Amino acid sequence: MRVGVLTGGGDCPGLNAVIRGIVRKGVQEYGYEFTGFRDGWRGPLDGDTVRLDIPAVRGILPRGGTILGSSRTDPLTVESGIRRIKENLAKSEIDALIAIGGAGTLRVAARLVDEYGVPCVGVPKTIDNDLSATDYTFGFDTAVGIATEAIDRLHTTAESHKRVLVVEVMGRHAGWIALHSGLAGGANVILIPEQRFDLDQVCAWVTSRFKATYAPIVVVAEGARPRDGEPARPSGVGEWLAEEIERRTGNEARTTVLGHVQRGGTPSAFDRWLATRFGLHAIDAVRDGDFGSMVALRGTDIVRVPLSEATARLKTVEPALYEEVGVFFG
Template identity: 75%
Template sequence: MRVGVLTGGSDCPGLNAVIRAVVRKGVQDYGDGFIGFRDGWRGVLQDDTVVLDIPAVRGTLPRGGTILGSSRTDPLADTDGPDRVRKTLSRHEVDALIVIGGVNTLGAAAVLANQHGVPCVGVPKTIDNDVSATDYTVGFDTAVRVATEAIDRLHTTAESHQRVLVVEVMGRNSGWIAVHAGLAGGANCVLIPEQPFDVNRVCDYIESRFKATYAPIVVVTDSALPQEGEVDLAGLSGIGEWLGREIERRTGYEARTTVLGHIQRGGTPSPFDRWLATRFGLHAIDAVHDGDWGAMVALRGTDIVRVPLAEAVAGLKTVDAARYAENEVFFG
């Protein structure tokens, strides 16, 4: 078979490990040929390709980012998009397309597979871990590790200066990075978009922590909001800086904000992400040869299974109240 591969949406650690596994098993076990599309769906729409073979993927396992490039191009944005996708695949005699992406990239793959007959198999990746039907996505573990290491380092400087340290992490519309890194790093308060927060209650936690002679660490997802609703972030880096200023104003304690930003998405993937990405790639090429179009590989426990792409992108996987309550035990 001739198989196409693309990576779409935001970059994250582990993408190259997926590509490597797909190509290695496809060539060695099935005798496949591979073509990569540059910059996600843009490469398919504009016929921008690169040959993928075993030499092309050697040494890429520990490498961050993606050798294929990525973009947020939506192949469904124009009415002729699906037809252009089919024509590009036909021009290169591509029998199947492995789509490595998050909710939006995989959502497009689901529509193309189910409504336009494009033979797609999906692989879930995103540091946000918000793709439904899989326990973990490629890139999430590395982001949590980076955030946890930052929290560990900030504990000592917070205690040295008796300051409040606010750590803003990514997450888009879900708080998975915050709850995992906050619990692992011993944060004294974790704020996520699923649970609008009471600023006064946050300040109470901070006062309590200082009474115990410890300086507090507050972890906040970049999309979290106070119960009062929208806040004016004009001139500020984001919700973390706003919260730091509010804490200073209401408690009198000095506060500093650290915004981790794209650091969480860059660099070498963790061992777990390399393991997960490799297994996803191996099972994705098997799904191709089974003709399981419109399927996505997913992690359930320690098993790799297949689920319908449409099910996986039907709604975001968010943090429920019970999971958040595990963090609340350690607040204050």
């Protein structure tokens, strides 16, 4: 059997660990051969391939990014996209395809299985941790660790200069990174997309913090927005928020946007562990012919769930969980 592998969407720490797990077990235990497709779904669209064998995956476990490259190409929006994929899979003698990616990549895989009969297995990947069918996605732990370290470092600068520091982290639709890193880093305000914030309340928390002789740290997810009636930029909410805090409170405020640094570099130990296990179980799903499934973490077990279930809705922060951390605001 020959198995194709692709990585789609944004790069993420742990992608190479998945590839390594798939290839090592597939070659050593099942005698499979592997073909990598470059740059996400563009690879099977254009027939752009690379050989994957044990020497190719040697030493990649601690490397960030993906040796296969990635893109946000959607073959469903490309003219004759499905026909081209099927033709190129046939030319490369591919019997099954493993798609590693987030919601967008996996939605394509789900449709390819359900509507076009392309044999696919999915592996969940996103630093945002917003796929509902799995407890955690690899890359999330690394992103939280990077953000937490940044917040730790910024505390001393905030206190030295007695200024507000706003830390903008990733999270367009879900506030998991902001919630986890903000709590772990001792932030005084955490703002997430799931809960529109009251700017007056944020400024009150900032003022209260200064009265306690501490300089506040505000962690804001990139998708967080104020309540209706208070304008915010469609991007750059951190900079807008710092300007508003300074204008309304009279306290100097600065912004740090962590951006892509959150998803770059070497994966954490947890993400290496989780990504490797996902890879091992993904190739097992291929062996079992369980196409249309995605591997997922439930507790400490790796299970299989339908791709359609995995991409049906985003996993967002529940109000009760957000309320738990409110005791630390201000």
